[in-house]
Amino acid sequence: MKNHSVNIILNGVLRQGQCESRTTLLDFIRHELGATGTHVGCEHGVCGACTIEVDGQIIRSCLMFACQADGANIKTVEGVANSDGMSDLQHAFKKHHALQCGFCTPGFLMSAEDLLRKNPNPTEMEVREGLSGNLCRCTGYVGIVEAVLEVAASRVNVNGERHA
Amino acid sequence: MKSAPFVMHQATSKQEVLDLLDQFGEDARILAGGQTLVPVLAMRVASPDHLIDINKVTDLNHIEISNGTLQVGAGVRQAVLECWSNLHSVQPLLQMMFPWIAHAPIRNRGTICGSIAHADPSAELVLALAVLEGSVILRSKKSKRIVKAGNFFLGALQTSRQSNELIEAVQFPILGDDTGYGFAEYGYRHGDFAVVAVAAIKEGNRWTIGFGGIDDTVRVHQFDALTLEQAKHLINQLASEIEVREDPTATAGLRRHLMRTLGARACQQAMEFKKDLVQ
Numbered sequence: 001m002k003n004h005s006v007n008i009i010l011n012g013v014l015r016q017g018q019c020e021s022r023t024t025l026l027d028f029i030r031h032e033l034g035a036t037g038t039h040v041g042c043e044h045g046v047c048g049a050c051t052i053e054v055d056g057q058i059i060r061s062c063l064m065f066a067c068q069a070d071g072a073n074i075k076t077v078e079g080v081a082n083s084d085g086m087s088d089l090q091h092a093f094k095k096h097h098a099l100q101c102g103f104c105t106p107g108f109l110m111s112a113e114d115l116l117r118k119n120p121n122p123t124e125m126e127v128r129e130g131l132s133g134n135l136c137r138c139t140g141y142v143g144i145v146e147a148v149l150e151v152a153a154s155r156v157n158v159n160g161e162r163h164a
Numbered sequence: 165m166k167s168a169p170f171v172m173h174q175a176t177s178k179q180e181v182l183d184l185l186d187q188f189g190e191d192a193r194i195l196a197g198g199q200t201l202v203p204v205l206a207m208r209v210a211s212p213d214h215l216i217d218i219n220k221v222t223d224l225n226h227i228e229i230s231n232g233t234l235q236v237g238a239g240v241r242q243a244v245l246e247c248w249s250n251l252h253s254v255q256p257l258l259q260m261m262f263p264w265i266a267h268a269p270i271r272n273r274g275t276i277c278g279s280i281a282h283a284d285p286s287a288e289l290v291l292a293l294a295v296l297e298g299s300v301i302l303r304s305k306k307s308k309r310i311v312k313a314g315n316f317f318l319g320a321l322q323t324s325r326q327s328n329e330l331i332e333a334v335q336f337p338i339l340g341d342d343t344g345y346g347f348a349e350y351g352y353r354h355g356d357f358a359v360v361a362v363a364a365i366k367e368g369n370r371w372t373i374g375f376g377g378i379d380d381t382v383r384v385h386q387f388d389a390l391t392l393e394q395a396k397h398l399i400n401q402l403a404s405e406i407e408v409r410e411d412p413t414a415t416a417g418l419r420r421h422l423m424r425t426l427g428a429r430a431c432q433q434a435m436e437f438k439k440d441l442v443q
């Protein structure tokens with residue numbers, strides 16, 4: 001029984017939907033709101049494919065119920081792209097072959113954006129550690145780490161700071 | 165992988181939580197961060213009829229120093245305590261452990277008290293509460309009791325909490341300024357459950373060593389040692405004597421080996437400990 005009415009701001013747009021108590025935020029965003037960019041992986045908090053941003057913090061959307069998110073400001077992978085196309089991070093993922101099947105990519109993009117916001121100039125170890133909550137079975141992570149490091153370097157240069 | 169149906173109660177005050185627990189007791193579970201409970205529901209290991217969500221209860225969000233302890237309320241998320249500016253001076257052991265607790269997205273939502281309530285014997289926070297000899301504050305509609313960690317953790321995922329009680333807060337005792345702390349852990353992947361974790365606390369010549377991940381509960385031992393070599397020697401003895409579990413992730417032999425090597429590393433850290441250097 002869909003007895004909860006949930007209002008969220010999804011990527012800047014107010015959206016409203018109905019859900020059961022047991023509906024995860026992940027299923028709500030995909031099935032009720034139709035935003036299927038966020039992927040369903042393990043559904044128990046291990047793989048990181050469903051990582052999204054809720055009120056400025058990245059979380060696993062499979063480990064939160066939709067009714068708990070009422071009133072929240074949510075950003076998903078659909079909100080990563082610019083109005084004129086893919087973001088610099090998405091371009092870097094493409095350039096460095098940081099994806100093959102692409103299933104884990106939405107989660108990686110959300111985690112990587114969060115990492116770069118908190119630590120704009122990370123070392124390779126810090127990137128690997130920052131992304132350690134996301135699993136990729138295709139790439140072996142090398143391309144993903146290269147993509148994030150390249151974007152970090154270019155963003156730091158644009159901001160006029162010294163890049164170590 | 166979907167939870168069985170349940171009734172969600174989104175409480176807005178502590179009193180409401182206690183009333184709901186009083187009413188539904190054994191048929192209810194408290195939902196805090198949900199980082200363990202939600203997977204447990206999804207896998208249908210548990211299927212309670214009622215969930216009592218405490219995320220909107222603002223009077224459980226306190227981090228405070230009282231009676232010589234660091235007291236952390238039921239609503240405090242792990243990431244919030246991790247970023248609390250006084251943590252390194254008040255409770256350095258927790259500061260050392262946080263990088264080992266799951267991953268950032270989990271710590272963003274998971275709570276301190278939730279980890280204690282789950283009582284996983286390989287969880288870092290369970291080890292911290294046990295080795296610091298902390299306490300759990302349990303409150304029901306009619307009474308309040310404070311239970312020492314040693315009496316709270318009864319076994320793997322087993323605690324002495326009654327079904328009508330809320331873990332209102334946990335207390336981590338604050339030790340003297342000259343206390344040394346050490347922590348070492350081994351897991352198969354970063355952020356994964358510990359195969360073995362060791363915490364060492366040195367107060368003068370008095371050592372308290374806690375071993376996590378080796379059995380159904382954290383094992384805490386105390387001894388006197390004047391030198392690092394003596395401490396290592398006593399840990400070697402403990403690693404031979406203590407009962408350890410054997411499971412598909414590690415043999416008893418590997419666990420004993422890790423108790424020795426990680427134990428030596430934790431003791432060395434505690435010996436060389438300087439508060440200002442804790443990151």
